[in-house]
Amino acid sequence: MPIDESVKKALNKKGTYGKDIDLEKYDEADKDSDQIDDLESTKYKEYMEHVGVVADEMARSGTLMFINNGLSHCSPKVQEGLELMTVSEALKVHQGLKNFMWKAMDPEKDKYTAKTYLEDGDGFFIRVKPGYHIQSPMQTCMLLNQDKAIQNIHNIIIVEDGASLEMITGCTTTRHANDALHVGVTEIYIGDNANLTYSMIHSWGDKTNVRPRTRTVVGKNSNYTNNYVILNPVGDLQSFPVSDLSEGASTTFNTMCIAHAGSNIDTGGMANLNGFGSRAEIMSRSISMGGKMCARGRLVGNSPGAKAHLECRSIILKDGGSTLAIPELEAHVADVEMTHEAAVGKIARDQIEYLMSRGLDEDQAVSMIVRGFLSGSISGLPEELQNEIDAAIEQANLGD
Numbered sequence: 001m002p003i004d005e006s007v008k009k010a011l012n013k014k015g016t017y018g019k020d021i022d023l024e025k026y027d028e029a030d031k032d033s034d035q036i037d038d039l040e041s042t043k044y045k046e047y048m049e050h051v052g053v054v055a056d057e058m059a060r061s062g063t064l065m066f067i068n069n070g071l072s073h074c075s076p077k078v079q080e081g082l083e084l085m086t087v088s089e090a091l092k093v094h095q096g097l098k099n100f101m102w103k104a105m106d107p108e109k110d111k112y113t114a115k116t117y118l119e120d121g122d123g124f125f126i127r128v129k130p131g132y133h134i135q136s137p138m139q140t141c142m143l144l145n146q147d148k149a150i151q152n153i154h155n156i157i158i159v160e161d162g163a164s165l166e167m168i169t170g171c172t173t174t175r176h177a178n179d180a181l182h183v184g185v186t187e188i189y190i191g192d193n194a195n196l197t198y199s200m201i202h203s204w205g206d207k208t209n210v211r212p213r214t215r216t217v218v219g220k221n222s223n224y225t226n227n228y229v230i231l232n233p234v235g236d237l238q239s240f241p242v243s244d245l246s247e248g249a250s251t252t253f254n255t256m257c258i259a260h261a262g263s264n265i266d267t268g269g270m271a272n273l274n275g276f277g278s279r280a281e282i283m284s285r286s287i288s289m290g291g292k293m294c295a296r297g298r299l300v301g302n303s304p305g306a307k308a309h310l311e312c313r314s315i316i317l318k319d320g321g322s323t324l325a326i327p328e329l330e331a332h333v334a335d336v337e338m339t340h341e342a343a344v345g346k347i348a349r350d351q352i353e354y355l356m357s358r359g360l361d362e363d364q365a366v367s368m369i370v371r372g373f374l375s376g377s378i379s380g381l382p383e384e385l386q387n388e389i390d391a392a393i394e395q396a397n398l399g400d
Contacts, residue, residue, distance in 0.1 A: 003107075004118070006108060007107050007108055007114045007117050007118055008114070008118065009108075010107070010108040010109070010110065010111060010113070010114035011023070011111050011114050011115060011118070012111065013108070013109075013110050013111050013114065014110065014111065015110040015111070015112065015211065015238060016110070016240070017238050017240060017266050017294075017296070018211070018236065018237075018238025018266045019236050019238070019264065021111075021112075021181060021209050021211065021236070023111060023115055023150065023181075025148070025181075026148055026149055026150040026180065026181050027146075027148060027149050027150070028069065028119060028149065028150060028152070029068035029069045029144065029146045029149035029150060029151045029152075029180075030068045030069060030070065030146060030149075031068070031069045031070040031122070032070055033066070033067035033068050033069070033070035033071070033072045033145075034067055034072055034145075035072060035073075036065065036072050036073040037073075039055040039056075039057065039063065039065075039073060040055045040056060042055075044067070044143060044145075044174070047143060047172045047173075047174060047203075048065075048141050048143070048170060048172075050170075050172065050203050051141070051170025051171060051172050051201040051202065051203050052139070052168050052170045052199070052201045053065075053139050053140075053141040053168065053170040054139070057075055057139075059136055059137070060075070060136055060137055060138065060139050061079045061082055061134050061135065061136040061137065061138045062074075062075045062079070062082060062084045062138050062139070063075035063138075063139050063140070063141070064084055064124045064126075064139075064140045064141075065140065065141040065142075065143065066123065066124070066140075066141070066142050066143065066151075066153060067143045067145050068143075068144065068145055068146050068149065068151055069121065069122065069151055069152060069153070070122070071086050071122070072143075074086075079132075079134055079135065079136070080132070081128060081129045081131075081132025081134065081163070082126070082127070082128055082129075082132065082134050082138065082165075083125070083126070083127040083128075083129070084124070084125070084126055084138075085124075085125050086122050086123065086124065086125060087101075087122055087123050087124070087125045087154060087155070087156055088122045089125070090125035090127075090156070094127075097125070097156070100156060100158065100187065100189055101156070101187075102117065102187070103187070104187040104188065104189065104215040104216070104217050104244075105185055105186075105187050105213060105214075105215045109213065110213075112183045112185075112211040112213060113183075113185055113213050115150070115152060115183060116152040116153070116154050116183055116185045116213075117154075119152045121152035121153055121154040121183075121185065122153070122154065123153040123154040123155035123156070123184075123185075123186075124140050124155045124156075125155070125156050125157075126138065126140075126155075126156075126157045126158070126165070126167070127157075127158045127159075127160070128158070128159045128160060128163040128164070128165045128194075129160055129163065130160040130161045130162055130163060130191070131160075131161070131162045131163060132160075132163050132164075133163065133164045134163075134164065134165045134166070136166075137166040137167065137168050138165060138166065138167050138168070139167070139168045139169070139170070140155075140167070140168075140169045140170075141169070141170045141171070141172075142169070142170075142171040142172075142182070142184060143171075143172055143173070143174065144172070144173040144174070144177045144180045144182055144208070145173070145174045145176075145177050146177050146180065147176055147177045147178065147179055147180055148179055148180065149177070149180050149181070150180070150181040150182075150183060151180070151181070151182045151183065151184075152183050152185075153182075153183065153184045153185065154185045154186075154187075155184065155185070155186040155187070156186075156187050156188075156189075157186065157187070157188045157189070157196070157198075158188075158189045158191075159188075159189070159190045159191060159194045159195070159196045160191045160194065161191035161192045161193060161194060161219070162191070162192070162193050162194060163191065163194050163195075164194060164195040164196070165195070165196050165197075166196075166197045166199075167196070167197065167198045167199065168199050168201070169198070169199070169200045169201075170200075170201050170202075170203075171184065171200065171201075171202045171203075171204075171210075172202070172203045172204065173203075173204050173205045173208050175205070177205065177208075178205030178206065178207045178208060179205070179207040179208070179235075180205070180208055180209075181208070181209045181210075181211070182204070182208065182209070182210045182211070182212075183211045183212075183213070184211075184212045184213065184214075185212075185213045185214075186212070186213070186214040186215075187214075187215060188214065188215070188216035188217070188224070189216075189217050190216065190217065190218045190219050190222045190224055191219045191222065192219040192220040192221060192222060192246075193219075193220070193221050193222060194219060194222045194223075195222060195223045195224075196216075196222075196223075196224050196225070197225040197227070198224070198225065198226050198227070199227040199228075199229075200212075200226075200227065200228050200229065201229045201230075202228075202229070202230040202234070202237070203230070203231075203232045204230075204232070204233075204234040204235070204237070205233075205234070205235070206233040206234065206235060206260075206262055206263070207235045208234055208235045209235050209236045209237075210234060210235075210236070210237040210238070210239070211237075211238060211239075212239045212241070214226075214239075214241035214242070215241070215242045215243075215244070216241070216242070216243045216244070216251070217244050218243055218244065218245050218246060218249040218250075218251060219246050219249065220246045220247045220248055220249060220275065221247070221248040221249065222246070222249050222250075223249070223250045223251070223252075224243055224249075224250075224251045224252075225251070225252045225254070226241055226243075226251070226252070226253045226254070226269065227254045227255075228241075228253075228254070228255045228256070228257075228267065229255075229256045229257075230256075230257050230258070230265065230267075231256070231257075231258045232258075232260070233260040233261075233262065233263050233291075234260075234263050234265065235262075235263070235264070236263075236264045237263075237264070237265045237266065237267070238266040238267075239266070239267045239268070240266075240267070240268050240269065240270060240296060241253065241269050241270070242269070242270045242271075242272065243269070243270070243271045243272065243280070244272045244274055245271060245272060245273050245274055245275055245278035245279075245280065246274060246275040246278065247275030247276045247277060247278065247303075248275060248276070248277050248278065249275055249278050249279075250278065250279040250280065251271050251279075251280050251281075252280070252281045252282075252283070253268075253269030253271075253280075253281070253282045253283065253284075253297075254283050254284075255267050255268070255269070255283070255284040255285070255286070255295065256284075256285050256286070256374055257284075257285075257286040257287070257293060257295075258286070258287045258289060258291075258374075259286065259287070259288045259289065259290075259291030259292060259293035259321060259323075260289050260290060260291050261289060261290030261291055261318070261320065261321070262290075262291060263291035263292070264291065264292045265286075265291065265292065265293050265294065266294040266296070267284070267286075267294070267295060267296070268282070268284070268294075268295055268296030268297050268298070268326070269282045269296075269297060269298075270297070270298040270299075270300070271298075271299055271300070271308060272300045272302060273299065273300060273301050273302055273303055273306035273308060273336070274302045274303055275303050276303050276304055276305045276306075277303075277305040277306070278303060278305075278306050279306070279307050279308060280299055280306075280307075280308040280309075281308065281309050281310075281311075282297040282299065282308075282309075282310045282311070283311050284297065284311070284312045284313065284314075284325075285313050285314070285373065285374060286312075286313075286314045286315075286323065287314070287315045287316075287317055287370060287373070287374070288314065288315070288316045288317060288318070288321035288322060288323045289317045289318050289321060290318040290319075290320045290321040291321050292321065292322050292323075293314060293321070293322065293323045293324070294323075294324045294325075294326065295312040295314060295323075295324070295325050295326070296326045296327075296328075297310040297312060297326070297327050297328065297340070298327075298328040298329075298330070299328070299329050299330065299338050299340075300330045300331075300332070301329075301330065301331040301332060301333060301336035301338055302332050302333065303333060303336075304333050304334075304335035304336070305335060305336075306333075306335075306336045306337070306338070307336070307337045307338070308329075308336075308337070308338045308339075309338070309339050309340070309341075310327045310328075310329070310338075310339070310340040310341070311340070311341045311342070312325035312327060312340075312341075312342040312343070313342075313343050313344075313373075314343070314344045314345075315344075315345060315346065315347060315370070315373060316344070316345075316346060317346075317347070317366070317370065323344050325342040325343075325344060327340035327341075327342050347366060347369050347370070351365075351369055352365045352366060352369070355368060355369070
């Protein structure tokens with residue numbers, strides 16, 4: 001059967017997790033998007049900066065911005081050893097890129113990957129050449145500016161042998177594009193003795209549906225860190241990135257979520273420990289403020305010497321919400337060490353009363369405790385990104 005025909009059949013294949021989204025409800029978002037020369041003066045500046053994408057670009061090695069389904073901005077400020085362009089442009093420049101397209105991610109995985117494949121979704125192509133260490137973070141922005149539309153993005157990141165990169169990706173919608181669907185398919189390839197830190201901050205509308213699909217192939221003795229943050233209301237979000245680890249490779253998934261009333265969030269991560277001595281850590285901290293929160297983690301030990309740990313911690317702050325932790329450990333060889341820890345609870349009354357005795361009212365006390373629960377839960381972030389997250393926590397009205 002020709003591959004396109006089999007992918008077309010996958011358009012009816014529901015995702016493994018999360019609510020089934022009717023794709024027919026949405027039109028394809030425009031591929032012709034606003035061209036932005038100066039991020040400082042664009043009308044989208046407030047949306048960008050709310051998800052960690054800085055407009056002045058001074059402390060960034062480069063910027064790529066997509067609005068709807070088209071490239072809107074590509075910064076010329078690129079360090080030697082770093083390539084930035086669209087995937088469609090990269091296919092013209094790099095003949096070997098065809099060997100990476102849709103190899104980490106199966107287009108038949110579910111209806112969302114199938115839709116992106118069949119629509120020939122474009123996205124960013126980022127490559128770090130062998131041996132290069134990019135000094136400043138690279139940033140990308142995916143913005144939805146079209147109501148009742150679907151954003152189909154297909155990204156490819158390649159970090160070659162002995163190279164390193166730090167990425168910040170901000171995804172958001174404008175106010176009038178609330179009822180929309182974002183599908184972001186990202187394939188990541190990390191060579192041997194290489195390092196990638198990939199941090200995502202999402203801020204959507206309270207009716208926006210979100211379906212990221214990410215898979216990372218991690219080479220020998222390399223490290224991949226995936227940080228995910230969503231603190232604002234969203235309609236329905238489901239994300240379950242996967243890492244495939246080679247010998248001596250490691251991966252860390254850090255997730256920080258707030259589920260507001262009306263939000264349905266299903267997040268997590270999976271690590272396939274395929275190589276000898278591979279290591280993985282999946283960490284999740286979440287708060288239900290009346291919304292539904294599900295934190296998943298799955299560790300699969302396929303090789304001797306593998307070590308991994310999974311930890312999910314959640315607080316229910318308001319009645320009417322729910323939280324669910326689903327840790328999974330699976331081993332296929334004897335010589336593995338895998339552990340998990342999950343905790344769901346409430347804020348201790350004695351903590352609140354102590355802070356109230358120090359002059360705070362109850363809402364202020366609750367807000368301070370929750371900020372402490374979230375702040376610093378993702379270690380190793382660049383200072384600027386940590387400041388953005390701290391600012392978002394401050395604005396989240398946690399005591400209301």
